[in-house]
Amino acid sequence: xxxxxxxxxxxxxxxxxxxxxxxxxxxxxxxxxxxxxxxxxxxxxxxxxxxxxxxxxxxxxxxxxxxxxxxxxxxxxxxxxxxxxxxxxxxxxxxxxxxxxxxxxxxxxxxxxxxxxxxxxxxxxxxxxxxxxxxxxxxxxxxxxxxxxxxxxxxxxxxxxxxxxxxxxxxxxxxxxxxxxxxxxxxxxxxxxxxxxxxxxxxxxxxxxxxxxxxxxxxxxxxxxxxxxxxxxxxxxxxxxxxxxxxxxxxxxxxxxxxxxxxxxxxxxxxxxxxxxxxxxxxxxxxx
Amino acid sequence: xxxxxxxxxxxxxxxxxxxxxxxxxxxxxxxxxxxxxxxxxxxxxxxxxxxxxxxxxxxxxxxxxxxxxxxxxxxxxxxxxxxxxxxxxxxxxxxxxxxxxxxxxxxxxxxxxxxxxxxxxxxxxxxxxxxxxxxxxxxxxxxxxxxxxxxxxxxxxxxxxxxxxxxxxxxxxxxxxxxxxxxxxxxxxxxxxxxxxxxxxxxxxxxxxxxxxxxxxxxxxxxxxxxxxxxxxxxxxxxxxxxxxxxxxx
Numbered sequence: 392x393x394x395x396x397x398x399x400x401x402x403x404x405x406x407x408x409x410x411x412x413x414x415x416x417x418x419x420x421x422x423x424x425x426x427x428x429x430x431x432x433x434x435x436x437x438x439x440x441x442x443x444x445x446x447x448x449x450x451x452x453x454x455x456x457x458x459x460x461x462x463x464x465x466x467x468x469x470x471x472x473x474x475x476x477x478x479x480x481x482x483x484x485x486x487x488x489x490x491x492x493x494x495x496x497x498x499x500x501x502x503x504x505x506x507x508x509x510x511x512x513x514x515x516x517x518x519x520x521x522x523x524x525x526x527x528x529x530x531x532x533x534x535x536x537x538x539x540x541x542x543x544x545x546x547x548x549x550x551x552x553x554x555x556x557x558x559x560x561x562x563x564x565x566x567x568x569x570x571x572x573x574x575x576x577x578x579x580x581x582x583x584x585x586x587x588x589x590x591x592x593x594x595x596x597x598x599x600x601x602x603x604x605x606x607x608x609x610x611x612x613x614x615x616x617x618x619x620x621x622x623x624x625x626x627x628x629x630x631x632x633x634x635x636x637x638x639x640x641x642x643x644x645x646x647x648x649x650x651x652x653x654x655x656x657x658x659x660x661x662x663x664x665x666x667x668x669x670x671x672x673x674x675x676x677x678x679x
Numbered sequence: 680x681x682x683x684x685x686x687x688x689x690x691x692x693x694x695x696x697x698x699x700x701x702x703x704x705x706x707x708x709x710x711x712x713x714x715x716x717x718x719x720x721x722x723x724x725x726x727x728x729x730x731x732x733x734x735x736x737x738x739x740x741x742x743x744x745x746x747x748x749x750x751x752x753x754x755x756x757x758x759x760x761x762x763x764x765x766x767x768x769x770x771x772x773x774x775x776x777x778x779x780x781x782x783x784x785x786x787x788x789x790x791x792x793x794x795x796x797x798x799x800x801x802x803x804x805x806x807x808x809x810x811x812x813x814x815x816x817x818x819x820x821x822x823x824x825x826x827x828x829x830x831x832x833x834x835x836x837x838x839x840x841x842x843x844x845x846x847x848x849x850x851x852x853x854x855x856x857x858x859x860x861x862x863x864x865x866x867x868x869x870x871x872x873x874x875x876x877x878x879x880x881x882x883x884x885x886x887x888x889x890x891x892x893x894x895x896x897x898x899x900x901x902x903x904x905x906x907x908x909x910x911x912x913x914x915x916x917x918x919x920x921x922x923x924x925x926x927x928x929x
Contacts, residue, residue, distance in 0.1 A: 580776035580835075583727055584790040584842060585766030587758060594793065598780045676780045676822035 468646035481633025492554040500562025525560035550622040569600030601673040609666035680705040686735035697901035710888035713898035719881040727768040769839030769847040775831040777823040784819035809837040829860030849880040
């Protein structure tokens with residue numbers, strides 16, 4: 392105990408020589424020979440006058456925008472419709488459409504990624520071909536295809552199919568990238584313990600791949616949330632279509648688009664927050 | 680316990696193993712030494728079918744590994760059977776390869792639960808005992824990234840032991856360690872040897888081989904140049920290539 396105390400005091404004194412401004416006296420102990428003989432000069436960082444100018448300009452621009460939004464917009468209308476039944480119903484449709492697309496898209500994406508990485512050349516080509524095709528076709532074109540496919544496909548079903556198939560192509564690439572980021576030694580160690588292929592993937596590779604998958608998947612999820620607004624062309628009553636129906640009647644276009652925008656921003660913010668926590672969970676065991 | 684007969688293995692046009700024969704009795708420690716690129720690691724990896732054979736056969740405890748003999752041909756076994764065989768062959772890697780997302784205890788208990796179907800509480804209890812056996816009691820909850828290299832390798836050994844393997848294979852278990860951490864891992868190997876565990880150790884630690892090995896095998900250019908007790912192979916080698924190698928590493 393006694394020795395440890397001495398060491399601490401000593402360390403503090405040592406640190407003090409470097410942290411405190413030099414007062415002209417010889418420091419108690421120094422490793423730098425020069426410090427003993429020459430007084431230490433104060434260090435002045437370079438001035439950056441340009442910074443002040445750009446900051447003022449940027450703030451002015453933001454201030455003008457806020458002012459324009461506050462005075463030019465009828466916030467009474469926004470408030471009136473913000474929690475209107477039709478709008479909330481539309482929001483709920485958007486949310487569950489996003490959730491279903493995410494879950495189904497990633498399930499299919501994992502299958503496609505394992506196809507692509509499989510030793511079977513046919514499966515591998517199939518995985519590649521799927522991603523190639525569905526990344527090439529614009530989402531709206533695909534939605535119109537399913538919408539006009541014929542009997543038995545309601546607009547909502549067309550929306551779910553189209554969004555899921557589109558999502559799966561991107562999810563497959565994200566999952567594949569995640570799997571490739573896991574060290575091959577992890578697979579080898581698991582195989583050497585007698586793990587089967589599926590168990591290696593499920594218990595060892597995917598949990599570690601999640602670290603690379605989650606940030607990209609969060610991006611994709613937020614993209615999907617906003618992407619669901621495209622289904623309004625199929626007359627599916629999502630958030631955007633709901634406000635469109637209202638302003639078609641009342642002509643209050645801008646306030647109602649603001650209603651939709653604010654909801655999208657709120658949900659996106661919540662998703663970003665959730666992503667942060669999920670990332671922290673999957674970073675366990677990794678030295679930061 | 681292990682019978683290796685005329686094993687050949689090529690990667691592309693490079694023939695890495697050129698007719699290796701080796702016999703490892705139960706309860707013995709065999710150290711495989713040799714220059715890098717001599718095929719030591721490949722030899723170890725064919726023993727649990729991490730690498731396919733081009734010719735020859737490997738038998739462990741009377742069972743052909745990775746293949747089944749049928750009408751004079753060797754047919755590769757389905758994954759399921761190979762997995763069962765691997766479960767009985769412990770493998771310790773140069774780079775530890777602990778599962779990064781699992782704690783030390785989870786690393787040790789994962790395979791007994793998932794592969795052997797041991798009940799979780801039993802596997803956890805045995806896992807704790809094994810971690811204590813390699814001298815790391817108290818670190819059960821640590822993630823691999825929180826352990827030193829020597830500690831990671833000792834957990835990796837505990838993980839292999841948890842499967843109660845017939846044989847334990849070590850692929851340069853101390854080569855990735857800082858010099859001051861080599862001793863703690865070799866101590867664990869010594870204990871295992873003393874407990875009668877059948878082991879094959881690919882190593883550059885000549886001192887360890889001299890002290891612990893029952894048999895030392897000198898492998899060069901994919902062939903067994905010389906094998907026998909350490910007192911012969913390491914002290915009075917009969918082959919000039921062995922002498923040359925030892926002169927370089929000692």
